[in-house]
Amino acid sequence: MVGRRAIIFHGTGGNPDAVWYRWLARRLEARGYAVEVPHHPGINVEPIATFLPTVLDGHRYDDDTVLVGHSGGAALLLALLEHLDTTVAQAILVAGYCTQPNTSEEPVLQQSYDWAAIRSHVRDIYFINSRKDPYGCDDGQGRAMFERLGGTQIVRDDGHFGDYDQPFERFELLDRLIP
Numbered sequence: 001m002v003g004r005r006a007i008i009f010h011g012t013g014g015n016p017d018a019v020w021y022r023w024l025a026r027r028l029e030a031r032g033y034a035v036e037v038p039h040h041p042g043i044n045v046e047p048i049a050t051f052l053p054t055v056l057d058g059h060r061y062d063d064d065t066v067l068v069g070h071s072g073g074a075a076l077l078l079a080l081l082e083h084l085d086t087t088v089a090q091a092i093l094v095a096g097y098c099t100q101p102n103t104s105e106e107p108v109l110q111q112s113y114d115w116a117a118i119r120s121h122v123r124d125i126y127f128i129n130s131r132k133d134p135y136g137c138d139d140g141q142g143r144a145m146f147e148r149l150g151g152t153q154i155v156r157d158d159g160h161f162g163d164y165d166q167p168f169e170r171f172e173l174l175d176r177l178i179p
Contacts, residue, residue, distance in 0.1 A: 011071030019162025
């Protein structure tokens with residue numbers, strides 16, 4: 001199907017070749033998606049107020065767009081969804097968070113969110129978190145977002161779903177969640 005697009009945002013300190021990002025891109029491309037796996041080294045480095053315009057202007061968003069974010073990339077999706085001028089088909093926040101999950105600075109987070117605006121800009125939203133996450137991006141963070149936005153919360157026991165010390169080359173669940 002022409003027109004379906006997916007954008008996969010890596011996490012803090014990550015890159016497009018880390019963990020399951022390219023694997024998922026190939027799976028979606030095989031189903032007809034145009035897939036972007038951009039490298040945004042500014043994720044969770046630059047303050048969200050100055051970084052967000054780069055992301056808003058750097059991609060095209062419409063009602064056939066699927067957004068996938070991992071860790072800092074998932075936190076980025078909250079700000080992105082709040083400030084879009086359209087509604088996207090689906091957003092999946094993997095190891096996402098909406099409040100400071102640990103003692104590290106989190107410039108990707110906004111001071112507050114317009115939860116109604118976020119909800120109005122996405123038709124279908126998923127939160128995938130583990131019960132135990134080494135960075136605090138756990139099921140409590142997923143629950144906080146789910147309670148404000150609805151959608152679907154999925155709780156696993158898969159750590160951070162990939163990291164420098166956690167190989168996670170495939171993510172079958174994501175492949176199944178995206179139509």
